[in-house]
Amino acid sequence: MKAATIRDVAERAEVSVASVSRVLNGAGPVTEATRNRVLEAAKALQYVPHSGARSLSTSKTQTIGVILPDLYGEFFSELIRGMDVAARALGYHLIVSSSHDDAEEASAAIRSMRGRVDGLIVLSPHLDAANLAAGLAGRLPILLMNGGADAGRPSIVVDNHGGAVQAVEHLAATGRRRIAHIAGPAGNLEAETRLAGYLEAMARAGLPTTVVDGEFTQSSGYAAGAELARREPRPDAVFAANDIMAVGAMLALQDAGLRVPEDVALIGFDDVPIAALVRPGLTTLRIKIAETGRGALERLVRLINAAGEAVADTACEVVRPELVVRPSSQAATSDPSVSSQSTSGDRQSVTAETPSLKGENS
Amino acid sequence: MKAATIRDVAERAEVSVASVSRVLNGAGPVTEATRNRVLEAAKALQYVPHSGARSLSTSKTQTIGVILPDLYGEFFSELIRGMDVAARALGYHLIVSSSHDDAEEASAAIRSMRGRVDGLIVLSPHLDAANLAAGLAGRLPILLMNGGADAGRPSIVVDNHGGAVQAVEHLAATGRRRIAHIAGPAGNLEAETRLAGYLEAMARAGLPTTVVDGEFTQSSGYAAGAELARREPRPDAVFAANDIMAVGAMLALQDAGLRVPEDVALIGFDDVPIAALVRPGLTTLRIKIAETGRGALERLVRLINAAGEAVADTACEVVRPELVVRPSSQAATSDPSVSSQSTSGDRQSVTAETPSLKGENS
DNA sequence: CTGTTAGCGCGTTCAA
DNA sequence: TTGAACGCGCTAACAG
Numbered sequence: 001m002k003a004a005t006i007r008d009v010a011e012r013a014e015v016s017v018a019s020v021s022r023v024l025n026g027a028g029p030v031t032e033a034t035r036n037r038v039l040e041a042a043k044a045l046q047y048v049p050h051s052g053a054r055s056l057s058t059s060k061t062q063t064i065g066v067i068l069p070d071l072y073g074e075f076f077s078e079l080i081r082g083m084d085v086a087a088r089a090l091g092y093h094l095i096v097s098s099s100h101d102d103a104e105e106a107s108a109a110i111r112s113m114r115g116r117v118d119g120l121i122v123l124s125p126h127l128d129a130a131n132l133a134a135g136l137a138g139r140l141p142i143l144l145m146n147g148g149a150d151a152g153r154p155s156i157v158v159d160n161h162g163g164a165v166q167a168v169e170h171l172a173a174t175g176r177r178r179i180a181h182i183a184g185p186a187g188n189l190e191a192e193t194r195l196a197g198y199l200e201a202m203a204r205a206g207l208p209t210t211v212v213d214g215e216f217t218q219s220s221g222y223a224a225g226a227e228l229a230r231r232e233p234r235p236d237a238v239f240a241a242n243d244i245m246a247v248g249a250m251l252a253l254q255d256a257g258l259r260v261p262e263d264v265a266l267i268g269f270d271d272v273p274i275a276a277l278v279r280p281g282l283t284t285l286r287i288k289i290a291e292t293g294r295g296a297l298e299r300l301v302r303l304i305n306a307a308g309e310a311v312a313d314t315a316c317e318v319v320r321p322e323l324v325v326r327p328s329s330q331a332a333t334s335d336p337s338v339s340s341q342s343t344s345g346d347r348q349s350v351t352a353e354t355p356s357l358k359g360e361n362s
Numbered sequence: 363m364k365a366a367t368i369r370d371v372a373e374r375a376e377v378s379v380a381s382v383s384r385v386l387n388g389a390g391p392v393t394e395a396t397r398n399r400v401l402e403a404a405k406a407l408q409y410v411p412h413s414g415a416r417s418l419s420t421s422k423t424q425t426i427g428v429i430l431p432d433l434y435g436e437f438f439s440e441l442i443r444g445m446d447v448a449a450r451a452l453g454y455h456l457i458v459s460s461s462h463d464d465a466e467e468a469s470a471a472i473r474s475m476r477g478r479v480d481g482l483i484v485l486s487p488h489l490d491a492a493n494l495a496a497g498l499a500g501r502l503p504i505l506l507m508n509g510g511a512d513a514g515r516p517s518i519v520v521d522n523h524g525g526a527v528q529a530v531e532h533l534a535a536t537g538r539r540r541i542a543h544i545a546g547p548a549g550n551l552e553a554e555t556r557l558a559g560y561l562e563a564m565a566r567a568g569l570p571t572t573v574v575d576g577e578f579t580q581s582s583g584y585a586a587g588a589e590l591a592r593r594e595p596r597p598d599a600v601f602a603a604n605d606i607m608a609v610g611a612m613l614a615l616q617d618a619g620l621r622v623p624e625d626v627a628l629i630g631f632d633d634v635p636i637a638a639l640v641r642p643g644l645t646t647l648r649i650k651i652a653e654t655g656r657g658a659l660e661r662l663v664r665l666i667n668a669a670g671e672a673v674a675d676t677a678c679e680v681v682r683p684e685l686v687v688r689p690s691s692q693a694a695t696s697d698p699s700v701s702s703q704s705t706s707g708d709r710q711s712v713t714a715e716t717p718s719l720k721g722e723n724s
Numbered sequence: 725c726t727g728t729t730a731g732c733g734c735g736t737t738c739a740a
Numbered sequence: 741t742t743g744a745a746c747g748c749g750c751t752a753a754c755a756g
Contacts, residue, residue, distance in 0.1 A: 003476070003501075005749055016727045021751060028752095029725055050477030052417050053749030056732045061414065063457070063478075071446050077439035084433050084460055093478070095425070095457045098446055114365070115412030115733080116425075116455070139365075218639065247639055254641070274636050277580065277609055279616070367733055378743040383735060390736095391741055415733030418748045477749080 004045035013041035024049065063093040064300060065117040067110055069124050070099045072217075073244055074272035075289060076123075082293025083121070090301050092118075100124055114140070119304045121296055122146055125189055141303040143296055147189035154303055156296055156317045160190050160269075163285040163321035164197025167239045167267050170283070170323055172205050174331045176237035176265055180210035182224040182249060184241040191216065194241045194269060210235055214245045221248025228264075229256035236264060237329070243268035243275045243284055250278060250328065266328040269321070281326030292319055366407035375403035386411065417477075425455040426662060427479035429472055431486050432461045434579075435606055436634035437651060438485075444655025445483070452663050454480075462486055476502065481666045483658055484508055487551055503665040505658055509551030516665055518658055518679045522552050522631075525647040525683035526559025529601045529629050532645070532685055534567050536693045538599035538627050542572035544586040544611060546603040553578065556603045556631060572597055576607045583610025590626075591618035598626060599691075605630035605637045605646055612640060612690065628690040631683070643688030654681055 006024075010017040015034055022028035023038040041047075055061040066083060068076055080096065087094045095117060100106035106124045113120060119141035125148075144155035171179050181198045184191025195211065202209045212227055214220040221240055225248060228235050238253075240246035246268030253264050260266050260280055268275060271286035295317075303313055368386075372379040377396055384390035385400040403409075417423040426449060430438055442458065449456045457479060462468035468486045475482060481503040487510075506517035533541050543560045546553025557573065564571045574589055576582040583602055587610060590597050600615075602608035608630030615626050622628050622642055630637060633648035657679075665675055 006751095007749080017750080018727060018729095018752085019725090022726090025751085031725065034726080048473050048476045050749050051474060052414060052423065052477035053732090054477070054751075055414050056418055056734095056749080057751045059732070071439065071443040074436065074439070077433065077436070080458075081433040084458065088459075088461060093457055093459065093474075095455055096442075096446065097450075097455065099450060111410050112413060112455075114410045115414035115416070218635075251639065251641070273580075274639065277613065277636065278639060279613070279641060368735095369733080379734080380736075380743060381741090384742090387735080393741065396742085412733050415748090416735075418733080418750095419735045421748075 003050075004047045005050070006047070008045055009038065009041045009047050012045060013037040061093075061116060061118050062091060063095055063117045064119045064121065064297065064304075065095045065097060065110075065113045067100070067106065067113075067120060067122045067124050068096070068098045071096070074274060075242070075270055078272065078289035079123075079293040082290030082295075083297040085290070086294040086297040086301075090298070092297075092301065119143070119300045121300055125187075139307065141300060141307055143300045143303065145296060147193070152314060154299070154313050154315065156292070156299075156319060158190065158287055158319045159321060160193035161197040161200075163269060164194040164239070165201040166321065166323050167269070167285060168198055168201035168205065170325070171237040171239065171265055171267060171329065172201075172207065174265065174329060177207060178210070178233060178235045179207060179237040179239060180212065180228050180231075180235035182212050182214045182221060182228075182238060182240040182245050184214060184216045184245075186213070188216070191241050198239060214241060216242050216245060218244045218248040221245030222252045223248075225249030225252030226256065229253055229258055234258075234264070238264055238266050240266070240268050243270045243272045243282060246282055246284070246328075247274060247278050250280075250282065261328050261330050265330075271324055275324075276326070280328045280330075283326045283329035284324055285321035286324045287319055287321050365412075366409045367412070368409070370407055371400065371403045371409050374407060375399040423455075423478060423480050424453060425457055425479045426659065427472075427475045427482045428456060428458045429462070429468065429475075429482060429484045429486050430458070430460045433458070436636060437604070437632055440634065440651035441485075441655040444652030444657075445659040447652070448656040448659040448663075452660070454659070454663065481505070481662045483662055487549075501669065503662060503669055505662040505665065507658060509555070514676060516661070516675050516677065518654070518661070518681060520552065520649055520681045521683060522555035523559040523562075525631060526556040526601070527563040528683065528685050529631070529647060530560055530563035530567065532687070533599040533601065533627055533629060533691065534563075534569065536627065536691060539569060540572070540595060540597045541569060541599040541601060542574065542590050542593075542597035544574050544576045544583060544590075544600060544602040544607050546576060546578045546607075548575070550578070553603050560601060576603060578604050578607060580606045580610040583607030584614045585610075587611030587614030588618065591615055591620055596620075596626070600626060600628050602628070602630050605632045605634045605644060608644055608646070608690075609636060609640050612642075612644070623690050623692050627692075633686055638688065642690045642692075645688045645691035646686055647683035648686045649681055649683050 006017050006020050010020045013020065015038060019030065019034055020038050022030050023035050024042070064087065066080065084094055097109045100109050110120065121143045123145045125146050142153065144153050147157065168179060179202065181195065183195045199209055212224040214224050221244060224245065225238070228238060229252060238249055240249055246266055250260055250266055253260055258264050266282065268282050268284040270289065271284045275282040275284050368379050368382050372382045375382065377400060381392065381396055382400050384392050385397050386404070428442065428445060446456055459471045462471050472482065483505045485507045487508050504515065506515050509519060530541060541564065543557065545557045561571060574586040576586050583606060586607065590600060591614060600611055602611055608628055612622055612628055615622055620626050628644065630644050630646040632651065633646045637644040637646045
């Protein structure tokens with residue numbers, strides 16, 4: 001009981017495969033009579049076009065691949081969700097590939113995409129321009145989002161430096177002096193740029209720096225927060241390189257008996273959903289993650305449709321993080337008994353998330 | 363500058379395409395000499411096999427499709443992450459398709475997968491057996507995870523009823539009497555089964571029931587929590603049909619000036635990562651999400667490899683949720699001034715998550 | 725308006 | 741051991 005092919009339909013309808021193809025694709029002139037016969041036969045046979053075969057002959061897969069370092073955490077989920085929204089709207093499928101430990105493996109992954117996708121969105125930091133070029137023969141449209149402003153190639157990069165500066169300036173503006181930084185993993189471009197921004201802003205403000213290493217994970221954030229709580233003198237503010245580390249640090253500080261933000265102010269980076277759900281709500285630098293993902297996919301599709309033509313789009317789009325102030329960084333109130341568990345500002349950001357990409361979840 | 367094909371390699375190596383194929387696939391007898399010439403030519407031309415074409419001739423795509431209702435929230439992210447781990451290990455790609463508003467659209471999505479995947483994992487509740495059968499001609503291995511114990515088809519289903527009963531019994535055991543339930547969306551099988559379990563367990567315990575509707579979202583959980591806080595008499599415990607609603611409810615209760623768990627105990631369902639990060643830590647019914655995803659993918663691959671043979675695997679695998687007690691449901695302490703922000707039990711569950719699927723995130 | 729045919733790029737018989 | 745030829749399922753020219 002094998003699946004019916006276009007030929008089966010043609011035979012049953014007593015027409016040629018070409019006619020079947022025309023009818024099913026709505027292209028080309030067809031008599032109403034034959035059209036009906038084809039449709040009928042197709043239904044009778046439960047015919048479903050074989051997209052693989054179609055891809056081969058049209059050289060279009062209607063699929064785009066997403067290469068990412070891993071699938072952990074809300075950042076990537078949100079990003080993929082945004083891409084999925086755009087993909088569906090544009091009639092594309094999404095194929096994800098993650099967790100490539102080294103450049104070699106990542107390169108292999110990208111190579112295995114040939115003939116399977118019409119374009120690629122690359123987030124793996126392992127893949128620099130060199131490996132990229134080596135990985136793919138033939139011009140496969142690629143959009144880079146791996147943190148490096150790979151000039152000469154279409155790319156999207158977050159203004160990590162600017163975001164970090166904003167973070168420091170915000171904390172300094174609310175009277176904090178001993179501002180510590182929980183850094184992301186060494187070798188990670190995003191992490192290093194945020195660190196650089198922190199150092200520069202601190203220097204400019206004439207403040208002493210304190211850096212603790214983290215791994216962009218909640219547990220490393222917890223460990224870092226615990227260590228900072230023991231430091232003497234203790235920091236009065238902490239800027240974590242991403243939200244999930246900030247959340248970890250928040251728990252550590254609270255477990256150490258410190259109050260946030262009265263004793264230590266806290267700020268993260270990314271504005272993942274959880275940032276608005278912890279208490280106190282976490283101040284952070286918002287990247288409209290899902291929206292960025294959607295924009296990225298749309299741009300890649302544009303790139304695909306323009307393939308061969310003027311390679312005009314070679315720009316590096318910059319996403320500028322926006323400071324979102326929540327209770328975790330509020331200046332200490334005069335009345336310490338007042339819990340800062342919730343404020344209207346926080347409530348607002350809890351319920352008013354990017355409406356354009358809203359949906360249900362389970 | 364088009365990509366090189368197997369024919370280009372053959373010409374350059376001055377052999378036939380068959381030989382090139384043999385060398386590259388390591389199958390068939392080949393002379394060491396020709397082998398080298400082929401390898402050399404392939405490298406010189408930066409040849410990368412066209413997986414689409416290969417799929418067509420081998421009838422194997424090495425790709426698995428995942429049909430899910432949407433991409434919101436940590437539940438699906440975790441599930442996909444688990445699947446991705448298994449897929450990579452088994453040499454498969456993952457193609458995700460989500461947000462199909464109605465059965466028709468979902469059916470179309472699944473149909474568009476033909477010739478693109480070797481098998482399907484279906485989570486869309488829209489797709490019942492009927493639509494499923496209508497959607498696919500030819501036998502495409504399918505693993506159902508849409509909540510319905512679709513007997514006769516390979517499937518995995520969570521014991522939602524049993525989990526709900528556990529939840530109620532746990533709350534009742536810690537002295538709670540007025541246990542309310544925040545239900546999931548009507549029409550959702552998982553939600554309805556959890557509700558049924560709640561009702562049955564409450565009836566058995568001789569307790570009065572209170573049900574508030576929710577939508578499996580944080581905001582609906584918040585709204586439900588706010589309403590319950592106003593109820594007279596006020597519930598002394600709340601069982602939310604999933605974690606994210608429980609988190610929303612927790613915030614609402616706290617915003618209403620109530621203490622969790624002293625005034626109101628709280629329990630969720632799923633054990634998504636955030637459950638361990640809110641304060642107080644959320645008691646919940648753990649589904650090892652990523653692990654379940656991994657298991658699902660592995661089973662589907664097994665199904666694929668056994669296609670045509672004995673359709674022995676037609677069983678409905680049941681995943682039994684495990685009660686994870688965190689502070690949100692602890693019995694009120696004698697000393698209300700003691701904050702239950704953190705306990706060693708909570709700490710433990712924060713840091714000791716399924717190690718087999720651990721990784722880094724950003 | 726319709727049918728025939730040639731690829732798309734690759735795996736795989738079957739002879740040689 | 742190698743190579744020529746066919747087929748996977750479909751689209752797109754080109755005849756008719």
